[in-house]
Amino acid sequence: MSTQARGLEALVDARKGEYGGGSTRVVAVTSGKGGVGKSTLSANIAYILARHGFRVGIMDADIGLANLDVMFNVRAEKNILHVLKGEASFEEIVLPLEENLWLIPGESGDEILKFSDATIVSRFFDEMEVLENLDFLIVDTGAGIGDTIQMFLKAADDVVVVTVPDPAAITDAYAMIKVISKIKERVLMVVNQVKNAKEGQKIFDTIRKVAAENIEAPLELTLLGTVRNDSYVSRSVKQRVLLCKELGNIGVAGDIEAIAVQLGEKKERKMLDEERESGIGNFFKKLLGQF
Ligand SMILES: Nc1ncnc2c1ncn2[C@@H]1O[C@H](COP(=O)(O)OP(=O)(O)OP(=O)(O)O)[C@@H](O)[C@H]1O
Ligand SMILES: [Mg+2]
DSSP, X not given: OOHHHHHHHHHHHHHHTTGGGGOOEEEEEEESSSSSSHHHHHHHHHHHHHHTTOOEEEEEOOOOSSOHHHHTTOOOOSOHHHHHTTSSOHHHHOEEEETTEEXXXXXXXXXXXXXOOHHHHHXXXXXXGGGTTOSEEEEEEEESOXXXXXXXXXXXXXXXXXXXXXXXXXXXXXXXXHHHTTTOSEEEEEEEEESSHXXXXXXXXXXXXXXXXXXXXXXXXXXXXXXXXXXXXXXXHHTTOOHHHHHTTSHHHHHHHHHHHHHHHHHHHHHHHHHHHSHHHHHHHHHHHTO
């Protein structure tokens, strides 16, 4: 990682707990190989979580095949880079999409790293308070392991690695997991474009086996879900309609819904854990437990 990236990362770490009151769950969606469905899944998972009543921000940290603004059928004139350059305020770039759902248009490439200057990053985080009480921030990262992507992965609470059954994608997913294992102890996986859930499970089992044999760092690899291959997915992108908005929870939309529900439940469990771990009640429990 470059010095610039490390500098920015340190700043992000230092200020991470300040926005969102620490309760925003940051979920980074990534992959080894490109074109495996990161943007499709990010957009639809974010939409479903918002429909379930969570306050959700979705950030496009990658400009790939189908940008998030295309998927949501909005036009992002300015993005995060404009904020960092001081050419726009954060409020100006955030696009409200639906009730409880906001798009934060991002920028691909490592140009963002040029702005690792302390004052700029501080200003950015100050502005980000607009979105203070988000429950989720879903970050659609690019494929591969560039500096910016690593920075997002490190800042995230959950990292979701997406793959498809194609052998090259599986190899790249494994390579990606190996890199992530150096910075995270838990990695979630989604196998997209499967014939059926069984095929997805089998692919996951293989990756988990190879990981257990070859990765030394402690790593908890969990299958978050599988998503079937359905030509309706690319058709919906072409028609500029959001898959899960159109289909509800039928078929492939149901597969994605199940993934979003799991993330929602994880978040709620974590809140319960936090309540258990902290707060005045727990303090007395610990105190009394000593006698
Ligand atoms: N479950 C699915 N069934 C059928 N087609 C799918 C499925 N998921 C994604 N696709 C199609 O695969 C293509 C790539 O999807 P998408 O753009 O979401 O991938 P990506 O990982 O974000 O790509 P990039 O790395 O370029 O950003 C799109 O044409 C999309 O419609
Ligand atoms: Mg994409």
